Amino acid sequence: MSLISLLGEVFGSAFEELGLDRSYGKVFPSQRPELGDFQCNGALAAAGQSARSLATAVVDRAREDERFGDVLPAGPGFVNIRLSDRFLAQWVAEMASDPRLGAPRADEVRHVVVDYGGPNVAKPMHVGHLRSTIIGDALARIFAHLGHRVTRDPHFGDWGTQMGMLIIGVQERLPGLPYFEEGRQGGYPSESPISLGELSELYPEVAAACASDPERARAARRATLELQEGRPGYRALWKQMVRVSMESQRADFARLGVEFDLWYGESTVADRVEKMIRRMEGSGRVSKSEGATVVEVAEPEDQASLPPLLLRKSDGAALYATTDLATIEMRVEDLGADVILYVVDARQADHFRGVFRAARLTGLAPFRVGLEHVGFGTMNGPDGRPFRTREGGVVRLGELIEMVTAAARVRLEENDLVVDYSSEEREAIAETVGLAALKFGDLATHRASNYVFDPERFVSFSGKTGPYLQYGVVRIRSLLARAAAENLAQAALIPPSRPAERDLMLTLTLMPEAISRSASERAPHHLAEYTYRVAVGFTRFYDQCHILSEPDPVQQGSWLTLARYTGEVLSMLLELLGIDVPERM
16 A cells, blocks of 8 residues: 555545545645645535535544644645654655565556557658657556556558558569569568668658559559468568568667567458458448448547548458457457557547447447557657658658767766776667667657657756666665775664655655556656656755765664665666666766
8 A cells, every 4th residue: 555545544534434435535745845745635625615624623533643743724624744754764664675665556457458669561660650669668567567467569560551562662673573473372582582771762662653643553452452362472572571671670679678578460460350340240330332341430429520430442452440450359359458558649549539439339349448549749859840850851760869879978978977988888878878868858748748859958967857867876876885885784764854855755655656647647757757756856865965974873874775765766667667777877
């Protein structure tokens, strides 16, 4: 149980003794710390004009509790709560002795499937994949830490119309390849005839040609259909294109420190599509429209009209929506998912609204299974538009990492850090710091908001940045190492003797709520903000409490224990955000 939960129980009982619902006893961190550590506003909600009297009655029942230093009614019906210093120290000591450091566990374990990353064949990872990857990875880590069973799946884009475009593009560039021989059933090359770099150059050319030339567009659609129907040569070429793309993208994800449990793509569910459509037809929601197969998803109570969902084109080809529905069916039936989170650009909201509605109405996803689109805004440049190269092109992920690594390298040198280290260690630290800057710069903003990518600000070792948090952990490790070298022992926590020490203890007690809120709202920025608060709290504590020169061994030992616990909490929280910390700086 967290401290706030315990306080809620105490004040809930006080309201219950007065004949009121326990829910009025909910407690929050105080909005005015000078008046108390926590506050309870239940009397105001429960009693209206007589709230002040009710608050006084609640206080009368709670103020004799030795865990409180003071409990006072205030204003029109608030209750201000200040913990006793002894109880605060005891509570933090219990958190520090917990193998989980006081982190919460889920009341009910669920199977959460997180769909994020979303790279496509023939496209090296670029800035457009970054937010999905960073936010999705943080959410997956948070849910796993809470004790949920988590399955991470990037949902590889390998089966849509872009595959038909690539097939005709390769055929036009290399027409003599055996993949294009009519009637051939095998004997295809074991190596890809085209590299990822060539594919990434080819795709935009073919896409532009298909947009301007109806005949090329028809050829791409035919190739897509023949691929989906199993034409051997097209399948063999497709497998090669998928392989070279996936090899590159696995390396990109690894560089970001991101791992997946599955490497499924749209093609994984291709064999389910026909059976699934027949199943959906039994719902009465599937119909024909100009030769195409659609799902009627509109309901009479809809505020805005929702058009039918296109399930199969008139030529019989499946679409993204089709494989998305088959993937939902697979995740429900084969994986046993309880919740499926789609960490995808907010601009895809209408698509997911239609897909989720179709899955519900046709019985593919029972209502016990949560389907959620976890949308996010864009990473913008200084001009307020989505971040691009100076030439207006898409920034590749590798280029972005090099950009923040270079900025981190400069900042490390400006701060006279890592000067005496080997060139290899300096470079490794620069990339670790750069990635922290990149990730925290993203996660510190609510996912639904756009933000400006500013590598110079993100790599700062002061302010709300990833490098500041990393340096905080490194500084604590250095402090503890110096203490050990001087044979200074950690000891039991004693009641705080300095304001900053007390503030740090209070901040540490709020860690369970920060983790739980990030999970419940699917919003890692709550955890990022809390991590920064802990780091700032430690800096103030460190400035007020001169640990290594403290003459009282009892006080010194208590401070060392508080420093050690704070460092462990910061390390855990940064790990949940997907941020590594170098051993030294």
